[in-house]
Amino acid sequence: MAIGGPNGGDGGDDLEMPGGIFADINITPLTDIFLVLLIIFMVTTTAIAEAGRDEGGFKVNLPKGGKGETSAVARDVTVAVLADGRAVVGGKVQDDAELRRAFTEARERSPETVVLFQADEGVPHGRVVQVMELARAAGLSRLAIATRAEQ
Incomplete structure (x- = not known):
């Protein structure tokens, strides 16, 4: 036109x-x-x-439970235990030696560090306890387990 x-x-x-x-x-x-x-x-x-996600994009199916009174602090460490037993800290899958090193570094930063465990419902109880014992062996005694609120 x-x-x-x-x-x-x-x-x-x-x-x-x-x-x-x-x-x-x-x-x-x-x-x-x-x-x-x-x-x-x-x-x-x-x-x-x-x-923006602590677990680095890994989907963890948390078990249901009641609400606690804990609040996340910047110095806290979040450990996600996936259904196949792998542990994830800061978005990276880590073996037991790397977990020990991460827990030791967290204790050196602050002895009052809270370790929050996000374990999938399908994870065997023994694996969760094994990862928790790695944290206790590193000198961290404030441990918490994350759950979903019941709906």
């Missing part, structure tokens, strides 16, 4: 008007910008969501 032909009028057919101004809007660059922004938002929100 041409606007404003040389005679000042409509100008008739577009083929007759080689010098007309086209008013078509090309939305391809706009679409490209929106797709790039969508990808950027998807990547950044995923990174932000993963960084």
Whole structure:
């Protein structure tokens, strides 16, 4: 569609008007910008969501229980024990030697550090006790177990 032909009028057919101004809007660059922004938002929100979780994105199905009176403090350590028995601290899966080192570092920062255990319902009780004993052997005596509130 041409606007404003040389005679000042409509100008008739577009083929007759080689010098007309086209008013078509090309939305391809706009679409490209929106797709790039969508990808950027998807990547950044995923990174932000993963960084904000203590267990590093691991799903732990906590058992139900009553509410306690504990509140998380910045110096506390959260240990997630997954259904297959792996232990996660700070978003990283750790073996027993790394757990001992993490507990020792936590005790050196503050002897009053609370270790919060988030154990999946399917984890054998012995594995949870084994991880708790690693914390006690490192000198941490304030241990807590996380549960879901009953609904």
